[in-house]
Amino acid sequence: MNLSYYPGCTLKTKAKNLEDSAVASMAALGVNLVELPRWNCCGTVYSFAEDEELHQLAPVRNLIRVKEVESNKVVTICSFCYNTLKRANLLITNDPEKRNTLNTFMEEEIDYNGEVEVVHLLEVLRDEVGWQSISQKVQLPLKGLKVAPYYGCTLLRPQAVAIDNVERPTIMHDLLQALGAEVVDFPFATECCGSYQILSNPDFVSHCVWDILSSALRWGAEAVALSCPMCDFNLGQKQKELRQTHSGFKGIPILYFTQLLALSLGLDPEVCRFELNYVDPRPLLESKGLLRQ
Amino acid sequence: MRVEISTKRIYSDFVKKVEEINGQTLPPCYQCGKCSAGCPMSFAMELLPNQIIRLVQLGLEEDIAKSNTIWICASCITCSLRCPRGVDLARVMEALRLITMRKNIDHVKISEIPQETIAELPQLAMVGGFRKLTA
Amino acid sequence: MERIGVFLCHCKLIPPIDTGRVFEAIGNKPGVVYAADYEEMCMAPGLERVKEAIKDEKLDGVVLTSCSPALYEETFRHIVTSAGLEGYQMVVAELKGQDGAKEATQRAIEAIESALERLRMSRPTVSSRVPITKRALVIGGGIAGIQASLDIADAGYEVILVEKTPSIGGRMIQLSETFPTLDCPQCIETPKMTDTGQHPNIKILAYSEVEGVSGNIGKFKVKIRRKAAYVDWDKCNGCGICQERCATKALAEFQQYLDLPGKIAHRKAIYIPFAQAVPMRPVIDREHCRYFTKGKCGLCEMACPVGAIDFSQQDSFVEIEVGAIIVATGFDLMPKSEIAEFEEDPDIIDGLEFERLLCPAGPTAGKVIRPSDGREPKEVVFISCCGSRDPEHGVPYCSRVCCMYLVKHALLYKHAVPDGQAYIFYMDIRTTGKGYEEFIQRAVEEDKVLYLRGRVSKVFRDGDKIKVWGSDTLTGKRVEIACDLAVLGMAMLPSEGSKELAVKLSIATDEYGFMTELHPKLCPLESTVPGIYLAGCCQGPKDIPDAVAQGGGAASKLLSLFSQDEVILEEAAVS
Numbered sequence A: 001m002n003l004s005y006y007p008g009c010t011l012k013t014k015a016k017n018l019e020d021s022a023v024a025s026m027a028a029l030g031v032n033l034v035e036l037p038r039w040n041c042c043g044t045v046y047s048f049a050e051d052e053e054l055h056q057l058a059p060v061r062n063l064i065r066v067k068e069v070e071s072n073k074v075v076t077i078c079s080f081c082y083n084t085l086k087r088a089n090l091l092i093t094n095d096p097e098k099r100n101t102l103n104t105f106m107e108e109e110i111d112y113n114g115e116v117e118v119v120h121l122l123e124v125l126r127d128e129v130g131w132q133s134i135s136q137k138v139q140l141p142l143k144g145l146k147v148a149p150y151y152g153c154t155l156l157r158p159q160a161v162a163i164d165n166v167e168r169p170t171i172m173h174d175l176l177q178a179l180g181a182e183v184v185d186f187p188f189a190t191e192c193c194g195s196y197q198i199l200s201n202p203d204f205v206s207h208c209v210w211d212i213l214s215s216a217l218r219w220g221a222e223a224v225a226l227s228c229p230m231c232d233f234n235l236g237q238k239q240k241e242l243r244q245t246h247s248g249f250k251g252i253p254i255l256y257f258t259q260l261l262a263l264s265l266g267l268d269p270e271v272c273r274f275e276l277n278y279v280d281p282r283p284l285l286e287s288k289g290l291l292r293q
Numbered sequence B: 001m002r003v004e005i006s007t008k009r010i011y012s013d014f015v016k017k018v019e020e021i022n023g024q025t026l027p028p029c030y031q032c033g034k035c036s037a038g039c040p041m042s043f044a045m046e047l048l049p050n051q052i053i054r055l056v057q058l059g060l061e062e063d064i065a066k067s068n069t070i071w072i073c074a075s076c077i078t079c080s081l082r083c084p085r086g087v088d089l090a091r092v093m094e095a096l097r098l099i100t101m102r103k104n105i106d107h108v109k110i111s112e113i114p115q116e117t118i119a120e121l122p123q124l125a126m127v128g129g130f131r132k133l134t135a
Numbered sequence C: 001m002e003r004i005g006v007f008l009c010h011c012k013l014i015p016p017i018d019t020g021r022v023f024e025a026i027g028n029k030p031g032v033v034y035a036a037d038y039e040e041m042c043m044a045p046g047l048e049r050v051k052e053a054i055k056d057e058k059l060d061g062v063v064l065t066s067c068s069p070a071l072y073e074e075t076f077r078h079i080v081t082s083a084g085l086e087g088y089q090m091v092v093a094e095l096k097g098q099d100g101a102k103e104a105t106q107r108a109i110e111a112i113e114s115a116l117e118r119l120r121m122s123r124p125t126v127s128s129r130v131p132i133t134k135r136a137l138v139i140g141g142g143i144a145g146i147q148a149s150l151d152i153a154d155a156g157y158e159v160i161l162v163e164k165t166p167s168i169g170g171r172m173i174q175l176s177e178t179f180p181t182l183d184c185p186q187c188i189e190t191p192k193m194t195d196t197g198q199h200p201n202i203k204i205l206a207y208s209e210v211e212g213v214s215g216n217i218g219k220f221k222v223k224i225r226r227k228a229a230y231v232d233w234d235k236c237n238g239c240g241i242c243q244e245r246c247a248t249k250a251l252a253e254f255q256q257y258l259d260l261p262g263k264i265a266h267r268k269a270i271y272i273p274f275a276q277a278v279p280m281r282p283v284i285d286r287e288h289c290r291y292f293t294k295g296k297c298g299l300c301e302m303a304c305p306v307g308a309i310d311f312s313q314q315d316s317f318v319e320i321e322v323g324a325i326i327v328a329t330g331f332d333l334m335p336k337s338e339i340a341e342f343e344e345d346p347d348i349i350d351g352l353e354f355e356r357l358l359c360p361a362g363p364t365a366g367k368v369i370r371p372s373d374g375r376e377p378k379e380v381v382f383i384s385c386c387g388s389r390d391p392e393h394g395v396p397y398c399s400r401v402c403c404m405y406l407v408k409h410a411l412l413y414k415h416a417v418p419d420g421q422a423y424i425f426y427m428d429i430r431t432t433g434k435g436y437e438e439f440i441q442r443a444v445e446e447d448k449v450l451y452l453r454g455r456v457s458k459v460f461r462d463g464d465k466i467k468v469w470g471s472d473t474l475t476g477k478r479v480e481i482a483c484d485l486a487v488l489g490m491a492m493l494p495s496e497g498s499k500e501l502a503v504k505l506s507i508a509t510d511e512y513g514f515m516t517e518l519h520p521k522l523c524p525l526e527s528t529v530p531g532i533y534l535a536g537c538c539q540g541p542k543d544i545p546d547a548v549a550q551g552g553g554a555a556s557k558l559l560s561l562f563s564q565d566e567v568i569l570e571e572a573a574v575s
């Protein structure tokens, strides 16, 4: 199966580990992620303002790219890209007036009327591949690995774009379960990591990150799984500082769910590019016999 | 000092502007405080999200401007999701930021961000931050 | 009809209407020869004008307008008939709403047009006199239904009381003590239950439900399903040996399915729901009974001294004829799982579960414990408005009793655990009943209950504690309480099956399933069908004093009907 795929900026740079492990895993599951031609930055954060149509141009242009390749669905892997594209798409579908303005403004482009469906990779795994067929393809079950799935904000909020139950999501739980991991449910799975505040208020982000990680640890997690490069940066990179401010905190690896997927499908660990993770997960994975030394 | 409440204030251009940008009216808020109770950033806010709404209801623009709240908001939408009255508070926060930023006032100065931070941050943090916090 | 008159009312209850536009729009409708407007058409001078116009203009049909047709139809009918017309020659159109003048005018035109249409279709009626069957049906044996049954029976009429669970008593008998006077239901409701059970004029059909209803006021035919109890209740003497012998345990309805350490709140697969049950008769729960699940057991059968166990019993049906019906089917609580941002945990419970923990006759004998580990909770958080007043995720209305029962809980908890602390999150404290405000003041002053003004956004387990994230808007602080037990004041909903029952009875419900009264102010006891009355929480959330008052009120409405021998029914004549 071929699916149009929108990578977004971060996956091409800091989050190469997310992209490579995702593309390789999907291929192993029989899904060919075909990168869109001429894609541009989605704008990262969706604009909430009623009077700022121009901010919607970036995401909508990407949807037009999808329409041009005659595809009716686009897969995103970065949670932020998912959120921005999905919401821009909803705006186009639900607001004829704004749709008109945008189409008129982009006169060089073909008209776009919401023909494309925006989905997140987790949805593809759930709805198109299926947990059962994933678990059948698992070569190396993540037995004994205690992983806490962390969803953050953008996969779930607002309600209209939620890929699962907004308050009690299970989609990543289900995936990790299919991979044989021991899933750790913890109360901070949908709490915000501080997001872009890392730019102007990094100390506040430390506070959020500590709340999340310490809760995951209290519930017995050895690693956290997620899908968002922003959360990955905040939860991972902040640990250096937290080790100093919180005595006894030894750190906890943060992994993209796609890295765990690739590993358990028996792919070459090279595709996981663990060297890019902010907290090296290799010692933990080795200790569980999931990675050869 | 007593704060004067009058129709001039509660129907001021400021209130109209907020409603216009965020696309909803604000009287439905009944000040239950649920937004503040769940806000992940409220620990750092000088005024709680529900107080911000209240100040908009009363048209007290200066008090909002004096507090750090709108610049601390991380647009996580937890407040909007749980508000019993359907107030999309995350949108209100954005409207209030825009009202300031459209006066060409940036909240973060790109020039003041250390070079190593810029090198370290993933693209989406940079772009996202600039879009939410600069004009 | 050839000569139709339209009478437009515009009083303060009706939004401003452009009468000129209305007259213009309806003036050329077929048959309309006269139109007039008047302020307060429903008052004597207005009515007099209608009467005169009918005579002077020789009208043979009239459309009247009113803010509440249900309320004024009778009055209008008197006037119209006194002017020589018959009932079928009049239609009342409703003018209501809060729109601006433009919408209101348009709506008035549409309402009148549709009334004209109905008038055109209207045919002479024949009235028949129907003798009233002086027997009443009461559906639902909570305190409202019990009160209604006793009042009717005491007045000398036969009552059939249908209750869907194995015993009457309703929610009240599950309560620990009742606000504001803290008397226990075992002391004040049990005597009424016993009286009901022993009253020569009352026949209780417990473990039964209404299957179908036909007929009209004065003579309803009702089919009732008697669910199989697998016990012959006529033979059974209520000794209870069966439930002693039964070896299969299950979570108990009466204990709100509380799962307590040592299964102390469980019941057996054959059970009498509680010690004061009326009737004192057991039922077998097929889903757990080993005879039904495993195909063999029969311990109860062997133990029963009178041979009452009957595994082959089937549902049976009885048909009765009654002259009037009172619906008193009460309420259920919204399930806790509806509040998705609160975790599901044994130590996060709802108000009825807490009642069972507080109840001296309950599974813990009134000792307050945590369901998870049986320990005494030292800090308890009570949360108001869970699902209520939340149009986005729950119901928009106020459930009316939670403010009071949560403070009652806090106070009773303090009496049970004197070194404990109770916190109550609230938005507004609504205590309008007699003695209620004083009750709250006492709890705050004497029992040091701490009120925090704000809604709660998240409740979750953190190790041994339950964490509650709320806010105190009075100080502008967000607060966190690590407590041992959290009690949710869940919204009151109409009891399960209310909508289906309402359909069988042809009575109206609101969008939540509460039975609609004929008029929100002036006819709170009548349903939308003549001869069917409403009592208790089936009509809307209320406390015991109000439920009892409404039960008594519905009974007296019914008795005033029974004081006549026949009713006049009007039916369209077959031409």
Ligand SMILES: Cc1cc2nc3c(=O)[nH]c(=O)nc-3n(C[C@H](O)[C@H](O)[C@H](O)COP(=O)(O)OP(=O)(O)OC[C@H]3O[C@@H](n4cnc5c(N)ncnc54)[C@H](O)[C@@H]3O)c2cc1C
Pocket (backbone or CB within 6 Å): C139, C140, C141, C142, C143, C144, C145, C162, C163, C164, C165, C167, C168, C169, C170, C171, C172, C175, C177, C178, C179, C180, C208, C209, C210, C328, C329, C330, C331, C332, C333, C351, C352, C355, C401, C405, C408, C495, C496, C497, C498, C501, C535, C536, C537, C538, C542, C543, C544, C545, C547
């Ligand atoms: C936690 C809690 C604490 C409370 N504490 C107090 C207090 O201290 N003081 C106070 O004044 N009030 C209190 N209340 C309110 C009180 O419970 C109600 O006012 C009262 O129970 C209403 O009585 P009812 O007869 O209308 O309904 P219910 O008590 O609900 O009785 C209805 C009956 O109808 C039966 N039924 C339902 N559907 C059918 C059907 N289709 N066919 C046949 N039968 C049916 C039910 O089984 C039930 O027996 C409390 C409520 C709660 C939730």
Ligand code: SF4
Pocket (backbone or CB within 6 Å): B028, B029, B030, B031, B032, B033, B034, B035, B036, B049, B050, B053, B079, B082, B083, B084, B085, B086, B087, B089
């Ligand atoms: S949650 Fe909604 S209603 Fe409550 S204070 Fe916040 S904005 Fe107002």
Ligand code: SF4
Pocket (backbone or CB within 6 Å): B035, B038, B039, B040, B041, B042, B049, B072, B073, B074, B075, B076, B077, B078, B079, B080, B089, B090, B093
């Ligand atoms: S959107 Fe902003 S104000 Fe609302 S909960 Fe998130 S951080 Fe707080």
